[in-house]
Amino acid sequence: MNPTEHPPDTPAEQPANTAGGAGPAPYLEVDGLSVSYRAGGGEIPAVRGVSFGLASGSKLGVAGESGCGKSTVALALLRLLPRSARIGGRVLLDGDDVLDMRWGRLRAVRWAGASIVFQGAMHSLNPVQRVGDQIAEPLLVHGSAAPAQARAQVSELLEQVGLPAWRERSYPHELSGGQRQRAMIAMALACRPRLIIADEPTTALDVMIQAQILRLIDELVTGLDISMLMISHDLSVLAETCDRLAVMYAGRIVEEGPADEVFAAARHPYSAALSAAFPRVGDPASRRAPRGLPGDPPDPSELPSGCSFRPRCPEVQERCSEVDPVLWPAGPGRRAACVQVLSPEQEHSAAVRPQPQPEETG
């Protein structure tokens, strides 16, 4: 079963930037993704036009505060959102648009094309089913493996994620938080997907266990040559794990670029504030000087005029209430949505044209 839902010769009007610049064709291409929820008679925009690409074998981190839309993006990629959500734009997975796939094809893509590792492994695992049976389930359903074959594969998967094979007979409550997250990763790997979406995979874990899980994910992603989209509020974890970083604010990507550059020298004031919120132990600048960002993210149903970060921005200028900045080139391979990175003539066109198409540098 391989129906291509839209004609393959449709020209892409607005090519999303591939993760590695001029590299291999992106395995995942998200183009103008928007999600809004119907609530109280109105539409509340949760994601407002997000575009990015993810090349095979590369790792993209998506950061932002709660409510910025990062998890909604993750769920939209596999159409896991509730019915009240209205989705627009395109999500191309290996050229196929997930958003208008038929149900059967979508089922095949989930697990085998892309799989998700969720944050709370306790809530994502079935508490009354043995771990091994849960890992075998996608194999039996999607991989059409025979039961005996599936059992052998489960042992192999458990070994791959650093759990002893006898753990397949355990129930989730018999495992520690870190072990459960390992089991989740084994399940996500079961059908050999080419993309893993990890939504806050280490948030509830201790530093040492977090380090174990991050190393495991890194080894697997690199070893099996799969792409990864990792979502987290922790910019320091993403900077350490991913090649590229996208910072989201109020439903949009406000900065994107190579992970270490965005973390160490952000161009958008929001990314800069987020990065400063993670102190480097040993750095005299952050000793007895915790740094945060005053205020709260805007209510998505009442976004301010102009730049949505304006009310909290430490570097706000007068023009920020008029210009709603979109992503603009901000150095080689980097983009930021802030009037400060715009040159005067770019700013003029940004104010006139709602959707300018920036020239990609690098």
Next chain:
Amino acid sequence: MSAEADAPGATDATAAPVLAAEGLEVAFTGRTGRSTARAVDGVDLEIGAGEIVALVGESGCGKSTLARALLGLVRPSAGRVAFRGRGLGYRPRELKEVRRRVQLVLQDPTGALNPRHTVYEAVAEGRRIHSGSTADEEEHVAEALARSGLRPPERFFLRYPHELSGGQRQRVAIAGALVLQPEVIVADEPVASLDASVRGEILQLLLRLRDDHGLAALVVTHDLGLAWNIADRAAVMYLGRVVETGTVEEVLAAPRHPYTKALLSVLPEAGAGEPQILAGEPPDPTRIPGGCRFHPRCPVLASGAAQAAGVAERCRSEDPGMLGGSGAAAQVACHWAHAREAEPTG
């Protein structure tokens, strides 16, 4: 460090500590047939006036149990908790007085606040328990809210927790503690459930309460960055014991215990050095290993460095002992660190 001398806590280090654990042990008896869990297994720890102490460790190391014992919520099986030099009594009346002066702030403000109580009621409740409803109640509630950074306080009186952001809820929880004018706050992972941007704001608040009002705090956390951000002293806990203690600069910038070193090495963006990821989970407090309790996971013992220093046998057989609680001098419970430092050439 000069910054250390400027800190209010450092000036009256000679006075009796506000709150102290002395040889404290807390054991939980297992269900029939199960062995006893020694959650806190001999800890000396002092919190001086106006001092912020970070108690750092992984889940299951006993740090929350120690905090609960300091609040009088769990009775120690040995040793004692002292408030201003006096042992804690466990009769209701004695506990009530101490509980006004030692306040708890929990991790998750959403769970800590009653969803059907307004902000005013949430903050006033503790005061009513201790002083009854007085005429100046509103004044005190307003002041506590203002000190927690909720200004103007009157605007928040009639709000419900669900109308507030996570950071505002944590401020309400802190105001509920401040309204009793405590001398020390015990905060268990006060920012773990908050967004990064809000986290800094709440930490600034704790720091300001100390600087402006001399409020001491014990902050229980697994987050070393938090300790670096606000604490004066740090105590690193492993399997029921404090294994390293000293000023934050000593413990976090120049760690001596292999466990502290490993914890620091796995921080994202730790920079120099290969991360030292310890295998496995923190061991079980029902089966504390003999000798040094860290020896089965110790990278120094595994690498042979302890053998080379001639202490490997002691690591396996001899308990390095308890550390003193005052933290006046940096201390470490490690045979290898002691042997290495005793060598004439560094």
